[in-house]
Amino acid sequence: MNETVTRLKLSFFLGLRSLQRGNIGSLVMTVVIIGMVFTNMIFLPSVITGAINLFVDQTIEYQSGDIIIEPKENKEVIEDLEDLLARVNRVPGVLRAAPHNDIGGVMKFKGSRLPGSIIAIRPRDEVLVTGISKMMREGQYLGEGDTGVILIGKLVAGNKDKSEDLMPSLGGVRTGDSIDVEFTNGVVRTYRVKGVFETKSYMVDPLVFITWEEMESVRGHPVDQATAVLIRTVPGEDVEEVKLSLIGMGIQEQIKTWHDLLGKAFAEVVQSYGVINSISTIVSIVIAIVVIFIVIMIKTLNNRRQIGILKAIGIHRTTITFSYVFQVVILAVMGIIFGLFILLALDRYFSVFPIVFPDGDIRPAFTLADIVTNAVLLFIASAIAGFIPAWQIAREDILTAMRG
Amino acid sequence: MIKISDLGKTYRLGVVEVPALRGVSFEIHRGDFIGLMGPSGSGKSTMLHLLGLLDYPTTGTIEIDGIDVSGLDDDERTDYRLRKMGYIFQDYALVAELTVLENVMLTAMAQGKTEAECRLASTNVLSIVGLINRLDHLPKELSGGEQQRVAIARSMVNRPIILFADEPCANLDTANSRAVLDQFRTINEELGQTIVMVSHEEWHKEYFHRVIHLKDGQIEADEKQPN
Numbered sequence: 001m002n003e004t005v006t007r008l009k010l011s012f013f014l015g016l017r018s019l020q021r022g023n024i025g026s027l028v029m030t031v032v033i034i035g036m037v038f039t040n041m042i043f044l045p046s047v048i049t050g051a052i053n054l055f056v057d058q059t060i061e062y063q064s065g066d067i068i069i070e071p072k073e074n075k076e077v078i079e080d081l082e083d084l085l086a087r088v089n090r091v092p093g094v095l096r097a098a099p100h101n102d103i104g105g106v107m108k109f110k111g112s113r114l115p116g117s118i119i120a121i122r123p124r125d126e127v128l129v130t131g132i133s134k135m136m137r138e139g140q141y142l143g144e145g146d147t148g149v150i151l152i153g154k155l156v157a158g159n160k161d162k163s164e165d166l167m168p169s170l171g172g173v174r175t176g177d178s179i180d181v182e183f184t185n186g187v188v189r190t191y192r193v194k195g196v197f198e199t200k201s202y203m204v205d206p207l208v209f210i211t212w213e214e215m216e217s218v219r220g221h222p223v224d225q226a227t228a229v230l231i232r233t234v235p236g237e238d239v240e241e242v243k244l245s246l247i248g249m250g251i252q253e254q255i256k257t258w259h260d261l262l263g264k265a266f267a268e269v270v271q272s273y274g275v276i277n278s279i280s281t282i283v284s285i286v287i288a289i290v291v292i293f294i295v296i297m298i299k300t301l302n303n304r305r306q307i308g309i310l311k312a313i314g315i316h317r318t319t320i321t322f323s324y325v326f327q328v329v330i331l332a333v334m335g336i337i338f339g340l341f342i343l344l345a346l347d348r349y350f351s352v353f354p355i356v357f358p359d360g361d362i363r364p365a366f367t368l369a370d371i372v373t374n375a376v377l378l379f380i381a382s383a384i385a386g387f388i389p390a391w392q393i394a395r396e397d398i399l400t401a402m403r404g
Numbered sequence: 405m406i407k408i409s410d411l412g413k414t415y416r417l418g419v420v421e422v423p424a425l426r427g428v429s430f431e432i433h434r435g436d437f438i439g440l441m442g443p444s445g446s447g448k449s450t451m452l453h454l455l456g457l458l459d460y461p462t463t464g465t466i467e468i469d470g471i472d473v474s475g476l477d478d479d480e481r482t483d484y485r486l487r488k489m490g491y492i493f494q495d496y497a498l499v500a501e502l503t504v505l506e507n508v509m510l511t512a513m514a515q516g517k518t519e520a521e522c523r524l525a526s527t528n529v530l531s532i533v534g535l536i537n538r539l540d541h542l543p544k545e546l547s548g549g550e551q552q553r554v555a556i557a558r559s560m561v562n563r564p565i566i567l568f569a570d571e572p573c574a575n576l577d578t579a580n581s582r583a584v585l586d587q588f589r590t591i592n593e594e595l596g597q598t599i600v601m602v603s604h605e606e607w608h609k610e611y612f613h614r615v616i617h618l619k620d621g622q623i624e625a626d627e628k629q630p631n
Contacts, residue, residue, distance in 0.1 A: 006516040013513065014499075021501035021542070309497040312458055313558070314486025315514055316479070398458050 007319045014319070015326030026295070027331070033291050034335025034382065039342045041284040041374040045277040046364035047355065052270060054360045058201040060258045061131040065098070065230035066239045067246070068261055070254040077101075077225040078253050084229065091245045093237035098122060098129035099226035101215055104184040107156070107208065109170040109177065114156065118181060118208050120215030120223070129232040132197050132204065139175030139195030146211045150179065150191035153205035154198035166358070167206065187218050200360040229253075281374065285381045292331075292385035296324055300393040307393055308401025317394040321387065328386025329379070336375050343371070405598070406432040406455070406566065411464035412621075413450050424450040426621040427463065432566070432600065437592045439612035440602045447621040448602045449570060455600060456489060456568045457481045468565070486514055490559030492569040496551040498543040498558075504530065505539040508558045515562060529557040533587055549580030556587055560597070567591075569601040573608070585611045 019027060060066060069088070071078050078084060081099055088097040101120040106113055123142045127133045133141040142151050158169020173179060175193050182188045191210070199205055216223050233242045239257045246255050259266075300307065307320055347366055354361035393401065413425040425447045432438060440448040453459040455466060457473060466474045468488070476484060485491075498507045505526055512522040530536050533553040543551055552572055559567050569588070573581035589611055591597045601612070609615055609629060617625040 002516060006514070010510075010513050017499075017501045017506065306497070306499060309493065310499070311482065312456070312485065312493075312497075313491055313511055314482055314484075314489070314562075315510070316482050316486075319514065399453060402458075 007316055008322060010315070011319050011322035012326050014323035015330065018323065019327055019330055026299075030292070030295050030331050031334045031338055034288060034332055034378070035338030035342060037284050037288040037291070038336050038339030038374065038378055039346070040287075041281055041378065042339070042343055042366060042370055043346065043364065044280045045370055046366045047362060048273045048277060049365040049367060049370070050355075050362040051357070052273060053365050054357075054362055055266075056258070056262070058199060058204065058360060059262060062135070062199045062201055062204040063130075064256075064258050064261050065129045066233040066258055067231040067243055068256050068258070069097075069229040069231065069246075069251065070256065071227065072253055077227055078229060079225055081224045081226045081229075084226075084251065084253070087249055087251065088229065088231060088246065091242065091249060093233050093242040093245060095232040095234050096125055096128035098125035098230045098232075099212075100228045100230065101212070101223055101225060102227045103215065103218065106182045107170060108180040108182070109173050112158075112169070112171040114168055114170050116156070116206065116208060118150075118183070118210055119227075120212045121209050122212045129230045132199060132209075135197045135199045137196045137198040139193065141195055141197075142209060142211050144211070145213050146194065147214045147217060148189075148191060149194035149210075149214075150181070151195050151197065151209040152179075152193060153207045154196055155202070155205040156208055157193075157196045166202075183218055185219065187220075189218065200358070202359055281377065285377060288378055289381050289385040292328055292382050293389060296328060296386045297389040299327075300324060300389050304393055304396075304401050305404035308396070308398050308403075311394070311398050312402065320394040321390045324390030325383055325386045328382045332379050332382035335382075336378060340371070405434045405469060407465075407467040408432075408455070409465050409467070411451070411454060411466065412462050413447075413454060413459070414462045424621055425454070425461075428618075428621070428623055429464075430616065430623065430626060432598065434565075434598055435592070435596045437588065437599045437611065437613045438601070439608060439615040440600060440618060441604060441609075441615055442618035442624070443604070445620075446618040448618050450621075451618065452568055452570055452600065452602050455566075456491060457485055486511060487562060488565050490562070490564035490567040492552070492555045492559050492567070492572045494571045494574045496543070496548070496555045496575075498551055498554055500543055503540050503542055504535060504546070504554050507543070507554055508561050511558060512561050525561050526557070529560045530554075532560070532591065533557045547580070548576050549583050552576065552580070552584050553587060556584070556591070560591060560595075564597075566598045566600065569599065571602050571604070573603070573605065581605075581608075 069078065085097050085099060088094055099122065102117040105118050106115045121142065122144070124144045127141070137154055142149065152173065155167055156169060157173040158165045158171050160172035162169065162171055170179060173193055175195055177193050178190050179193060180188060180190050212223065233239055243255050243257050310320055311317060343366055346364065350363050354363045408431070409429050411425060411428045412423070415422045415424055428451065440451055442448050454461050457476070461474055464474070465472050473484060499510065502510065505523070508526040508530055509522040512525050517525070527536060527539070530539065533556050535550060535553055535557065538546065538550065543554070546554065573584055576584060585608065588599055588601070592599055612629050614626070614628050616623055
């Protein structure tokens with residue numbers, strides 16, 4: 001035990017001195033390379049995590065809220081809506097519930113026809129539950145009790161030049177324009193476009209909203225039904241616990257958290273991204289191992305005679321091997337610290353200038369778990385990459401090594 | 405003290421066998437200062453490598469204080485070299501990144517001594533070789549003669565039972581060579597240090613107690629020096 005400690009202490013001493021008084025250019029270059037490899041290991045996964053976060057945020061913020069109540073199986077609507085809303089809004093942890101009621105229809109504008117769902121909302125509740133009101137591209141959001149007006153998503157409004165559209169649209173509707181809607185119940189109405197929103201979500205920007213009062217007017221009777229009820233929980237509340245509370249209230253409809261809603265397909269997407277991340281990490285580690293291996297191999301070959309002499313004067317080969325391992329470990333720590341500074345700079349940069357994608361602005365998400373995992377992986381890989389060439393040279397015959 | 409019996413070494417170059425040392429026997433006594441001399445290819449370096457446990461003999465044995473050390477395994481040899489032997493090489497062989505003091509402390513540290521013990525032992529031997537004022541200098545800041553004196557100090561720090569020097573003056577001018585040899589003489593006479601040194605310079609003989617002449621891998625002559 002004592003002997004092992006003595007050898008390790010001497011290894012550390014030799015390794016440290018070699019770094020302190022060795023070639024500074026080589027040291028800086030190695031640290032920069034390890035730092036870059038570390039940055040590479042973190043950056044791509046952070047962009048993918050950022051994309052996943054964006055998708056989740058868009059779903060929660062614009063599409064489902066934290067929890068969504070859907071009709072019972074084999075039912076198309078939720079009955080006794082007012083009673084349900086009164087109960088839901090009393091559940092601890094629920095900030096607000098906002099009902100949606102869809103009706104099919106065909107929208108028409110200057111010869112363009114676009115079939116789709118028109119969703120009735122209660123704006124006063126809706127602004128507390130979804131963030132669409134904050135994403136107005138032009139015009140205004142719906143007001144409580146508005147009639148004769150409609151709110152449309154950017155993908156519905158479209159462009160005059162339809163080749164610029166990603167999906168069928170009304171061909172360039174602007175705020176103030178009038179569009180006709182032919183509902184599936186036969187009612188035909190003309191609406192003034194009060195506003196156009198743009199969330200950059202492909203699931204949300206094709207939506208169209210009218211007020212609850214307008215829907216009652218179209219249907220010709222009070223509406224006490226909903227196709228969905230979106231719920232925003234109080235910040236910091238555990239969504240799963242709120243869901244259990246709702247079930248405990250005896251609500252028979254389907255209650256899904258945003259996670260349940262995204263379901264298996266989302267889990268598969270995350271898993272696929274995980275595979276991409278793993279491949280990227282493996283490639284980065286292989287690069288790190290190869291670079292460090294070459295650096296230490298060159299260093300040990302250059303020091304071959306010195307290694308032979310150290311052995312000749314009685315320094316154990318383990319001591320010599322670990323003096324190089326310690327050097328690599330110190331270089332890896334310095335490289336990881338350098339990489340962390342790069343990541344910090346990238347984090348600051350992308351928080352101001354996010355990566356612009358058609359479906360939203362992605363900010364790389366640097367998670368502590370990713371950073372720690374990759375730092376540990378790089379650390380271990382570096383130690384192995386440093387150990388192998390040093391071990392090979394240190395076990396060489398003394399006289400062969402001394403000949404250089 | 406050291407008994408060499410029928411020591412032989414044959415190198416294999418492919419299918420060709422090249423005998424470098426052919427059944428050499430002699431004894432080294434405590435306090436000897438022996439010169440191994442002979443022309444190139446006579447086997448003197450091979451002899452030094454075998455005595456210094458840097459290589460394995462093909463035949464024969466080396467007994468040090470009654471123990472056959474020729475059969476030790478690699479780790480045991482390393483440990484034996486650390487604790488019982490000292491080496492001085494032709495090109496000084498100092499660690500470039502270590503100061504004079506650190507180079508000398510190295511083998512003491514490897515023995516597990518405390519830093520204070522290492523420092524004390526190292527400064528003692530450095531004062532013997534006259535380098536006490538150069539403790540914090542790096543090897544590149546020293547002359548060849550000074551570097552060789554550091555190497556002597558390093559070889560002495562663990563109080564070896566025998567010190568091996570492989571043409572230690574080969575890279576030095578006459579003045580520096582004489583300074584190094586004077587150093588050897590001092591540690592031999594004052595500390596009773598046993599020294600075996602390879603040399604091909606005739607004038608070095610004046611420092612040796614005994615000269616073993618090798619030729620074609622055999623002892624040609626083993627003569628005591630008159631001084």
